[in-house]
Amino acid sequence: MAHKIVSKKQLAENVFTAEIEAPLVSRSRKPGQFVIVGISGEYSERIPLTIAGADAEKGTIRLIWQRVGKSTAEMADMKVGDAFEIVTGPLGRPTHIEKFGTVVCVGGGIGVAPLLPIANGMARVGNRIISILGARTKELLILEEDFAGISDELIIVTDDGSYKRKALVTEPLKEVCVREPKPDLVVAIGPAIMMKFCCEVTRQYSVPTQVSLNTIMVDGTGMCGGCRVEVDGKAKFVCVDGPEFDGHKVNFDLMIKRLSAYKGQEQAAREAYKKHKCKIGLDG
Amino acid sequence: MDEDAKLLQQLLKKQKEGRLKPSDRYKIPPQAMPQQDGTERRDNVNEVALGFTETQARLEAMRCLQCRNAPCMQGCPVRIRIGDFIEAIAKGRYADALGIIKENSLLPAVCGRVCPQEVQCQETCTVGKKFKDVSKAVSIGRLERFVADRAAGPDAVPKVAPETGKKVAVIGSGPGGIVAASDTRRAGHAVTVFEAFHKPGGVMVYGIPEFRLPKAIVQKEIDVLEKMGVKIVCNFVVGRTRTIAQLMTQDGFDAVYIGVGAGLPRFMGIGGEQFVGVYSANEYLTRANLMKAYKFGAGADTPIAKSKKVAVIGGGNVAMDSARTAVRLGAEEVYLVYRRSEAEMPARVEEVHHAKEEGVRFHILRNPKRILGNEDGYVTAIECLKYKLGEPDESGRCRPIPIEGSEFTIDVDTVIIAIGNGANPLIGQTTPGLELNKWGNIVVDDNCKTSLEGVYAGGDIVLGAATVILAMGQGRIAAAAINEYLAAKK
Numbered sequence: 034m035a036h037k038i039v040s041k042k043q044l045a046e047n048v049f050t051a052e053i054e055a056p057l058v059s060r061s062r063k064p065g066q067f068v069i070v071g072i073s074g075e076y077s078e079r080i081p082l083t084i085a086g087a088d089a090e091k092g093t094i095r096l097i098w099q100r101v102g103k104s105t106a107e108m109a110d111m112k113v114g115d116a117f118e119i120v121t122g123p124l125g126r127p128t129h130i131e132k133f134g135t136v137v138c139v140g141g142g143i144g145v146a147p148l149l150p151i152a153n154g155m156a157r158v159g160n161r162i163i164s165i166l167g168a169r170t171k172e173l174l175i176l177e178e179d180f181a182g183i184s185d186e187l188i189i190v191t192d193d194g195s196y197k198r199k200a201l202v203t204e205p206l207k208e209v210c211v212r213e214p215k216p217d218l219v220v221a222i223g224p225a226i227m228m229k230f231c232c233e234v235t236r237q238y239s240v241p242t243q244v245s246l247n248t249i250m251v252d253g254t255g256m257c258g259g260c261r262v263e264v265d266g267k268a269k270f271v272c273v274d275g276p277e278f279d280g281h282k283v284n285f286d287l288m289i290k291r292l293s294a295y296k297g298q299e300q301a302a303r304e305a306y307k308k309h310k311c312k313i314g315l316d317g
Numbered sequence: 318m319d320e321d322a323k324l325l326q327q328l329l330k331k332q333k334e335g336r337l338k339p340s341d342r343y344k345i346p347p348q349a350m351p352q353q354d355g356t357e358r359r360d361n362v363n364e365v366a367l368g369f370t371e372t373q374a375r376l377e378a379m380r381c382l383q384c385r386n387a388p389c390m391q392g393c394p395v396r397i398r399i400g401d402f403i404e405a406i407a408k409g410r411y412a413d414a415l416g417i418i419k420e421n422s423l424l425p426a427v428c429g430r431v432c433p434q435e436v437q438c439q440e441t442c443t444v445g446k447k448f449k450d451v452s453k454a455v456s457i458g459r460l461e462r463f464v465a466d467r468a469a470g471p472d473a474v475p476k477v478a479p480e481t482g483k484k485v486a487v488i489g490s491g492p493g494g495i496v497a498a499s500d501t502r503r504a505g506h507a508v509t510v511f512e513a514f515h516k517p518g519g520v521m522v523y524g525i526p527e528f529r530l531p532k533a534i535v536q537k538e539i540d541v542l543e544k545m546g547v548k549i550v551c552n553f554v555v556g557r558t559r560t561i562a563q564l565m566t567q568d569g570f571d572a573v574y575i576g577v578g579a580g581l582p583r584f585m586g587i588g589g590e591q592f593v594g595v596y597s598a599n600e601y602l603t604r605a606n607l608m609k610a611y612k613f614g615a616g617a618d619t620p621i622a623k624s625k626k627v628a629v630i631g632g633g634n635v636a637m638d639s640a641r642t643a644v645r646l647g648a649e650e651v652y653l654v655y656r657r658s659e660a661e662m663p664a665r666v667e668e669v670h671h672a673k674e675e676g677v678r679f680h681i682l683r684n685p686k687r688i689l690g691n692e693d694g695y696v697t698a699i700e701c702l703k704y705k706l707g708e709p710d711e712s713g714r715c716r717p718i719p720i721e722g723s724e725f726t727i728d729v730d731t732v733i734i735a736i737g738n739g740a741n742p743l744i745g746q747t748t749p750g751l752e753l754n755k756w757g758n759i760v761v762d763d764n765c766k767t768s769l770e771g772v773y774a775g776g777d778i779v780l781g782a783a784t785v786i787l788a789m790g791q792g793r794i795a796a797a798a799i800n801e802y803l804a805a806k807k
């Protein structure tokens with residue numbers, strides 16, 4: 034079945050969002066789950082992306098992705114009406130949504146996208162939501178309005194100070210953690226290095242912290258083990274045991290290393306794709 | 318006419334005159350299968366074994382004694398009438414031969430290639446016994462492959478009974494699922510196959526490499542299913558996209574066959590398994606086969622390690638496939654590390670030979686103790702222990718015992734762990750009431766029926782890691798039981 038793009042928009046310099054036809058997934062998905070997409074069945078990479086939202090009536094899901102390599106760049110070049118051959122899911126365990134009290138939602142960069150459905154879910158059951166969103170610079174900040182709508186308190190930081198407060202997300206996180214009463218839960222999603230430092234902060238104040246890991250994946254069903262991470266000294270598969278884990282138990286250093294496994298090769302592929310595009314541009 | 322053809326004519330003449338004796342048959346040399354040259358094939362992914370010529374096939378068939386008690390049949394898990402199909406080949410009646418095989422096995426082109434014949438049909442063959450050498454038995458598998466490749470016509474689509482209005486869901490498109498779908502469809506039920514991956518075929522497409530089992534052969538069987546009217550839905554993960562309960566209560570399926578395979582790679586639990594460059598065989602083979610990573614940068618978008626020195630841990634078919642894939646991906650040195658001796662290796666003998674011919678170096682009676690890496694988290698070496706063989710264990714194979722203080726290291730940049738698969742827990746976790754054993758495999762009765770009404774299961778998820786032919790056999794048993802169940806169900 035072809036999964037058509039019904040709408041598409043650019044959110045920031047390298048960030049795109051699209052609504053895609055996937056009726057079955059739209060009906061069964063829950064916050065925290067993801068899909069694996071592929072543009073064509075024969076040669077495409079299988080790319081895991083969080084389901085950022087869904088409309089069960091229209092039978093669509095919403096994806097938000099950052100252009101980082103060849104495959105995400107190719108997706109960025111797709112148009113309304115184009116279709117993905119592969120949309121598999123919903124995968125992973127849903128977020129455990131419950132009334133905890135005060136939940137701090139920390140999102141960095143593209144991590145703000147997977148955070149949204151979780152924050153929505155947490156708000157819906159009556160949690161008090163403090164959102165901390167961070168971006169490298171103003172142009173890269175996404176979904177500010179969506180978070181404004183559901184947060185009791187919204188803190189925005191940029192690395193370079195080009196918008197709102199100049200800080201890394203860990204700074205306001207620390208301030209929130211020292212408040213009395215302490216927050217009941219922190220959910221942190223972003224680059225691995227950001228999640229690592231968020232966990233170091235919350236560990237000091239003993240605030241339970243959920244992270245959502247974005248390891249490299251192939252099948253997404255527990256068959257290959259490529260997505261494995263070390264949690265509490267044991268190997269866990271992110272696609273079936275996660276993607277969310279107790280951040281205080283994740284070995285982020287190892288995870289960061291594993292994320293770089295194909296760096297050289299991916300870079301070459303991306304360069305080749307860019308060149309190829311330029312050529313087409315010149316010819317046309 | 319060449320020598321072989323002359324010999325065949327002489328034999329046929331003798332037979333016609335009623336003068337062909339077993340001693341004449343014993344004198345026919347076992348036919349060697351033509352194959353790609355060992356060095357040449359290091360650089361391509363094409364099939365290694367090229368198949369018998371017609372003369373070779375008929376000569377090989379003449380070696381069969383047509384034993385009345387047919388010990389070979391007892392060795393075949395699906396009891397193919399081996400003597401009869403071989404006789405048909407000897408007479409040049411290939412379509413008849415295929416018809417006989419298809420009574421019991423739906424995928425002869427596959428089984429002829431991948432069955433471990435030396436421990437099944439050929440192990441019990443009288444000719445092999447006579448020579449006290451199983452490799453001199455009649456090459457039943459190769460003959461099966463020969464007729465399957467040769468006689469399969471375009472009209473090979475089985476007849477389908479009138480529609481019954483009943484719906485069957487088949488979960489997983491491996492060999493068990495394919496057979497279950499075919500047999501239930503033949504009975505007139507509306508059958509849908511659900512497959513998690515974007516391509517159907519199970520291990521036959523994502524695991525077993527092209528050079529051993531061309532993808533086109535599997536695709537042909539899938540095409541036949543579709544021509545019969547079986548619906549194949551890919552990218553559908555049962556347990557996630559829909560649960561079994563939803564399929565049965567909301568989507569109108571009357572019966573379900575679960576054939577989801579084993580599909581949970583085992584790691585060794587030793588230090589260093591998280592390093593970059595350590596793969597499960599499943600991941601390595603899936604990247605290479607299904608995702609075509611050997612074409613990375615030249616069409617395909619999925620990368621794989623560019624390895625110089627590779628260690629594969631294990632001694633089964635999966636280990637051989639991984640090692641031989643690494644060779645084709647350009648590794649300079651490929652080591653196979655196995656903790657027992659070569660005699661205990663569960664791999665097909667032919668694959669072990671092929672691996673050696675292609676330059677894979679065997680480290681027998683060795684096993685890694687830990688994996689070493691550098692500061693960037695990349696694998697640099699494995700530290701191994703030497704082993705010796707002790708008393709036979711419950712599997713009947715000699716237990717490997719580590720020799721203390723025998724540590725040594727092998728420099729490698731890639732490690733592929735091929736020590737087996739456990740049961741994937743997804744179906745169990747999402748199907749309340751489905752009885753599992755302590756290893757997570759689904760428990761079934763003699764008819765492949767599970768603890769849930771209308772739900773049947775077979776293949777690796779029931780047997781643990783098994784074989785293509787065993788999975789097919791269970792698919793067939795389950796389909797028969799489903800057909801019976803649906804006939805009785807109002």
Ligand SMILES: Cc1cc2nc3c(=O)[nH]c(=O)nc-3n(C[C@H](O)[C@H](O)[C@H](O)COP(=O)(O)OP(=O)(O)OC[C@H]3O[C@@H](n4cnc5c(N)ncnc54)[C@H](O)[C@@H]3O)c2cc1C
Pocket residue numbers: 067078080081082083084097098099100101102103104105106143146147246247248249250276292293294295296299300303
């Ligand atoms: C459960 C899950 C949910 C995710 N949700 C989102 C999302 O909602 N939005 C989004 O933009 N991204 C998300 N990701 C990450 C996304 O899958 C990767 O960015 C994408 O696969 C990169 O593909 P590419 O071919 O464009 O880049 P590549 O060329 O493959 O890689 C570029 C660089 O990105 C890194 N990388 C490669 N693959 C991955 C990967 N799977 N995950 C993380 N980094 C990777 C590597 O370090 C590489 O150097 C998610 C990942 C997971 C596992």
Ligand SMILES: Cc1cc2nc3c(=O)[nH]c(=O)nc-3n(C[C@H](O)[C@H](O)[C@H](O)COP(=O)(O)OP(=O)(O)OC[C@H]3O[C@@H](n4cnc5c(N)ncnc54)[C@H](O)[C@@H]3O)c2cc1C
Pocket residue numbers: 254431432433488489490491492493494511512513514518519520521524525553554555556576577578579580602634635638665741743744775776777778782783784785786788789
């Ligand atoms: C590398 C390798 C080499 C092998 N070599 C040989 C050999 O030479 N000879 C031999 O006889 N045997 C061999 N085997 C073993 C043989 O392939 C298996 O025993 C056989 O394929 C099992 O068949 P199955 O019907 O259980 O399904 P499988 O072939 O295991 O297929 C199961 C299918 O179900 C799908 N699936 C899983 N979960 C779900 C879900 N929740 N929803 C939907 N679909 C799902 C999977 O994606 C897969 O496609 C080999 C195995 C491997 C891995």
Ligand code: SF4
Pocket residue numbers: 392393394395396397399422428429432434437438439457458461786
């Ligand atoms: S199916 Fe396998 S075991 Fe049976 S006869 Fe054929 S090759 Fe031998």
Ligand code: SF4
Pocket residue numbers: 380381382383384387388389390399400403441442443444455457
């Ligand atoms: S046991 Fe061997 S010789 Fe006898 S019928 Fe079977 S294949 Fe032929």
Ligand code: FES
Pocket residue numbers: 249250251252253254255256257258259260261270271272273
């Ligand atoms: S992606 Fe293959 S096991 Fe998780």
